[in-house]
Amino acid sequence: MTPSPRRPPSRRFGHLIGAYGLLALAALLFLAFSLALPDTFPTLDNISEVLSNQSIPAILALGAMIPIVTAKFDLSIGYGLGLAHVMTMQLVAHEAWPWPLACLLVVLGGALVGAFNGVVVEFAKINSFIATLGTGSILYAVTGWITNGARIVPGPHGLPAAFTDLYDSRFLGLPVSACYVLALTAVLWLLLERLPLGRYLYVIGSNPRAAELVGIPTRRYVVYAFAGSGLVVGIAGVLLAAQQRIGNPSVGLDYLLPAFVGALLGSTAIRPGRANALGTLVAVVVLAIGLAGIGQLGAQFWVTPLFNGATLLLAVGMAGYATRRQLRRQRTKPPRALPDPPEVTP
Structure with missing residues (x-):
């Protein structure tokens, strides 16, 4: 059996830079801000606060990543986040529902909305783009109808302590919300990288016609992807309600751009050229360090949207380049056998 030719050193170095360059950038940013702000930035309190503050954007970025695997985009996630957190507050604070039941209903409702997006x-x-923008506008209208444009404020007894502990408690010394991010990343990594479901989704995203020819029911799996995204958005909405303890009908829109920045930038790391959970996590870490650093340096309020917008443009450009590079590499490799497609019952 002839051994496969070894990759030239220059190509190996380029592969390492492409796969782990973003992770190295995170380390360099942390080092730079630690040198600039030695008394505040590298402290455990600051790291804990950054992890806590960026957990919901990280969860939303992971949710946005799932349809991107199939080369689709869900622009309704920001509106869905707003509706989910308002519905949670409405059910728990005003309707006096048991908070576990309210949270379960909101999460399942998010999955249902996502499945509807996939069907459309x-x-x-x-x-x-058009479909999810339209459904997002409908979700925003429903949010306004529920709240009548006003904030939902808990009564004099406040919210149940067990509900707010969903966000405020700690686990193994870390904010529990950061643990949710790690757990969700692990679940998505397993689904996308180690199970046939993920392979089907990647094939659909790279070549839907080829997916149909080998017997993969593309429509069904795209609906699954959108439903998974909606379920993650529902979870993020519950955590946002536990964090803010008030229902704000317009808060979800602030999370839309950072979510897509993280998801798109993540497709340039770990597995360059395709959206992946570990890359998205690394991208979120880079964004969290950057935003925390420029905030502590006393930057003006407009620097944050400038940073997000510029990073989004950079992420789209880098993601496109990584995808083209991946396609060029695949053309030089022999085709790899796909797992047997699922049986489709009539």
């Missing part, structure tokens, strides 16, 4: 995209054949 796949069966109505509407571009995912």
